[in-house]
Amino acid sequence: MASSAARSLALVASASASLGVGQRSWARLAVSSSSAGSALPKLRGLRSFAASAGGAVMGKPGPGVVDADAGMDAVQRRLMFEDECILVDEQDNVIGHESKYNCHLMEKIEAGNALHRAFSVFLFNSKYELLLQQRSATKVTFPLVWTNTCCSHPLYRESELIEENCAGVRNAAQRKLFDELGIVADELPVDQFIPLGRMLYKAPSDGKWGEHELDYLLFMVRDVKLDPNPEEVADVKYMNRHQLKELLRKADAGEDGVKLSPWFRLVVDNFLMGWWDHVEQGTLQGAADMKTIHKL
DSSP: OHHHHHHHHHHHHHHHHTOTTTTOOHHHHTGGGGGGGGGSOOOTTOTHHHHHTTOOOOSOOOHHHHHHTTTSOHHHHHHHHHOEEEEEOTTOOEEEEEEHHHHTBHHHHHHHOOOEEEEEEEEEOTTOOEEEEEEOTTOSSSTTOEESSEEEOOBSSGGGOOOGGGHHHHHHHHHHHHHHHOOOGGGSOGGGOEEEEEEEEEEESSSSBEEEEEEEEEEEEOOOOOOOOTTTEEEEEEEOHHHHHHHHHHHHHTGGGOOBOHHHHHHIIIIIHHHHHHHHHTOHHHHOOOSOEEEO
């Protein structure tokens, strides 16, 4: 037990030294530390640990913003102001960066048509069932909606800005799948994420919040172990096509309070069933079209 804890603490020290440009993901660096138990703080969903160890905290809210968002979950608020999204134009050229908070304010989206880069992961198991998640009740945008496996943003950092072969987006997906679902990096090799397409969409969440994203759609077929983070995820479920169609029916009918995220519904209505055929046939690479940006 003592030697395991020592190895884990040594890993953290090594990770701290390697943060460098762009504040590397503590969650991913600490993947192999789980055996240390209480000797190491849980890093998934607690990125302030990196800040307290010397990482920069960007975009701190002013007093007025703090007052206005006093009811926001502390973890979600921290992520809203620490995470810097990548701003792009409609051709997906990087034009700057902005806090996650500002990127999701409908007032700012509408005023400046601000657009940021995002990704949506669709992870299937070996039975070709799709893993869905229900977003936690504390999420600022679209709480408690059902959606695809993982949906988030590459951040404005060196490792997630790499354009070649969508490497930056793939790195971000690996990071966030651990953060939300506890899937360790070894089970999700970045080169096995298959980018199938990109879509551009805008969707309000409520009167204050919304999305305006250029979304990379990433697919993978792999059996993994799950350890969902309750700060991010309320529930998870593998579904076959029939079960997904039943979920869609309930959402359309307003049964059982089922709601779907708007980006997931766009993928379902425009692409998913055809791509699911390629999942089962092992021909996903042939279905990819990364030149087109679908405006939906």
